[in-house]
Amino acid sequence: MTDLGARLDLRLVPAALTAWAVTAVSITWAVGPLLAAAGAGVGVGWAALARWRGEQAPVFRTAGVAVVGAAVVGAGFAVAAAMRSDAAREHPIAQRFGAVATVTVTPGEEPRQLGSGRLMFRAALSQFDGAEMTGSVVVFAQAQDFGDLMAGQPVRFKARISRPTRRDLTVAVLNATGRPTVGRASPLQRAAGAVRDQFARSARDVLPADQAAILPGLVLGDTSAVSAPTATEFKTAGLTHLTAVSGANVTIVCGAVLLSAGLVGPRAAVGLAAVALVAFVIVVQPTASVLRAAVMGAIALVAIASARRRQAVPVLAAAVLGLLIAAPQLAVDAGFALSVSATAALIVLAPGWSARLIARGWPKPLADAVCIALAAQLVTAPLVAAISGTVSVIGVLANLAVAVVIPPITVLGTAAAAVCWLLPAAAGLLIRFTGPELWWLLRVASTAADVPGAAVSVPSGLGGVLAVAGTSLAALLVWRWVTVGVSRCRPHVKRSSGERDGRRSASDPG
DSSP: OOOGGGGSOOTTHHHHHHHHHHHHHHHHSSOHHHHHHHHHHHHHHHHHHHHHHTTTOHHHHHHHHHHHHHHHHHHHHHHHHHHHHHHHHTOGGGGGTTOEEEEEEEESSOOEEEETTEEEEEEEEEEETTEEEEEEEEEEEEHHHHTTOOTTOOEEEEEEEEOOSSOSSEEEEEEEOSOOEEOOOOHHHHHHHHHHHHHHHHHHHHSOHHHHHHHHHHHHOOOTTOOHHHHHHHHHHTOGGGGSOOHHHHHHHHHHHHTTHHHHOHHHHHHHHHHHHHHHHHHHOOOHHHHHHHHHHHHHHHHHHHOOHHHHHHHHHHHHHHHHHHOGGGGGOHHHHHHHHHHHIIIIIHHHHHHHHHHTTOOHHHHHHHHHHHHHHHHHHHHHHHHHSEEETTHHHHHHHHTTTHHHHHHHHHHHHHHTTTOHHHHHHHHHTTHHHHHHHHHHHHHHHHSTTSEEEOOSTHHHHHHHHHHHHHHHHHHHHHHHHHHHHHHHHHHHHHHHHHHHHHHOOO
């Protein structure tokens, strides 16, 4: 079998990983200038060494290109991250920590319920005590006052200013102390909000309560109506990622549009897929996480549609570099790490594993489904463990069990969301067709959550990452050792049998 690494273009990967690492470190600790100097030193030193050794060892020159490129990129990203980090730490609002001020912010996402009547959301600061001021803030407020707030809708209120609890370029934490004065969102955002509300109403009209609550989460990422027990079951079963807009949603929606290529032609189908992608992002809300999912989903779609993983890897690396330039805070965002790792697993690991299973006689659809679920679970499990302190043991089986129903739910639900405002009856009919699939999804989540030991507690943070990553790597190595051993033994057994048959034939002239 051909070596996987020989078929992948990994030249941009060192630069992307270096940029990611130095940006994260520079934001978390004030060591950006030190990293920039170290990167410059490594680049200059390796370039000189490669030039000295190049004629004697050409491979040294080739490796030098990657090392010097990564060092230069790392130095540049370290300087940029250090400047952004210094600006956040020295922001004028830092002089008012502990005080109460009147602020105006624009939410970048829907408020997230925290329980006990509280909610939180991330926002962009626009005014501080009447003065123009910018910066990223986190807002905590009462749900009764801010519960109807939508992304992009300016809001003015009094708040107590606190120091940020995380180092992610956030300049302050605002604890709302007064009732808000809410402005108007843009017409596009209001239209998107109306579509989401109408879609939720249509689901409630035609589906049982539990199914109507989960459908907006699966299609549009709106989990506001999902009950706490259902959320716990999804978490235990390793299915929580299904209720967040991810690259998989984008891939399914655009992939369904691309199926029209036979009717309208490949170029028109690609254009329609692009329109569907833009419309989907607008309706779901163009928050940072959704835009990130759109980029990753588009990359995965290109990889799946073209079957060219060699091109998909540098595109993914370039996307990481571009996103880190536009939003350096993504370097310390767990959602970004999950998106990138899941996309990498989809385009790097899953196809190779699937090919091996197909070579052993597995049907291609089954092999693809198993390998996609397994690759995504193995790669993202350490990050999930670090975030939640638990890892789902039954997650692979649960994801495999629901894999067949997620595409129809996504496609039918998205189509219903697209027509619900103009054709409510048609939307209701489409939503009805998601009922059996939703019933199966909820039953799988409930059954998996009831399995003893379905989720195992692990240390959160770095300890959980190392523990789960080590276990996954060990399991993967054992599986590879067993499969390679079996494949080596099979030819030997066949040759021995053939040799015995040959000897018997030679000794038996009749």
